[in-house]
Amino acid sequence: MNKLEIAAKYLLDNLPPDRKLTLKKMIQLLYFADWKYTLEFGKSLTDVDWEFEQLGPTSEQAIAIIKESDVIDVNYSLNKFGSNREKVSLKNNSSIQELTETEKAILEEVLKKSLSIDWQEFTVDIFGTYPISNATKYGKLNLQSLAQEYKRKCNEIMKIISL
């Protein structure tokens, strides 16, 4: 099973029963978790390529994995405004424990944060992440090199402050 699929399933497993996730939000949660994990450990949590598009970070690879997943169901419906809505849910309760404690902790942290704030605030947080706020053009995001760049800039700022 793909790492992204396991992470997505873990998010759904830990989602309160009265809350639902759209595919778009799931992708944003995975991006956020991936960025945080890369920033902390220098490697990707999901092993997928991320892109920056007009509507924020996305990954065609991640969307395809979730849509083809055996454990995650994508339900298509129309919302009250008449737009398409893709809700994700668990297909079955097969238990998969292939995540490390740190991976679980980051996914839980991201999910908890997203549940405590509304979509607008969460989107502001997503757009405020270094890869998005510093991108000058739409296209691929190399989270690993961006994490290094971000750390380097932070260190430079800290050096200037300490002088």
Place this chain on the structure above:
Amino acid sequence: MNKKSDFNYDVFFKDKVPLFLSEYYVFPLTIYSAWLSYWFSEFLKLEPSVDDSKSYFYIVEMLVSYTFWVGLFVLLISVFGVRFSLLRKKQAEDFRVENDNLKQNIQSYRSSESSLKQQLDDNQQELFNLRGQHQELLYDSTSNFLRHLAEECCSLNDKQRISLYLFSSEQFILVGRYSKHPEFKNKNRMKFPSREGCIAKAWYDGEVSVTLPSNHKEYVEYCELELNIKRSDIKNHRMKSRDFFGKAIEDKGGDRVGVIIFESQKPNTLKISAIKDEINTRHSYLSSLILQSKDVNLLVVYKKEITNEQA
């Protein structure tokens, strides 16, 4: 100086005393029962042979004795105690019912809150998508207006381009672009630093008209030294323009809101005076296009200053 007493009569007589009596009424009741039995046993000790008037006086004597009044006082206290106890039980029952109702209400509110949160999330997601669509439509309509400007008013050719930028949070964001050349009209970068290139020069100076050298080395040096563009960025420029004309666009209040840039790959081919006339004529419309874009552009609406904690 007399110390002010903290004693509160209302609390004492309306709260403390009833509470005390309702808690401990059983003790005076016991004392009263004991006294009653004693009194009754004394009453039974009267012998039938004794004179009726004597026994009558004995009863009267007993009745007027202090024990009777003490017994009556104890009885009254007991009665009040029982009364307050019953009241407390009633109150406790009322509180329990009210508490149950409140618990049910809280549960119901929690469930509504969760459902409302979900609805809010769905609505904000829809608003986000609509803003995205609006941004696209506005970009297209702005680009169409620039096309009209390019073709009808300024006669721009394949080697030329017009771009409109809005200024927000120390950066320029592309809100419309037109060129006859299919590659040059594409969005390569969507935002630009506030202190680089002709855009920045036009923004800070109000107007800019620049012709860059034809020699590559001189071209790069000029870009680096005069326009503050990094050498690494110059090679990524899809359109290596040599002629630039830019003008800052102001809102009705006279505040600068963006910049319009005309550029050409060939030097001295831009009809500057015709362009200036057109910009002056269309200035308010260009300004309104920039302001509309500012209201819906996702990079502006969802912008947040980056901090270490939030990275």
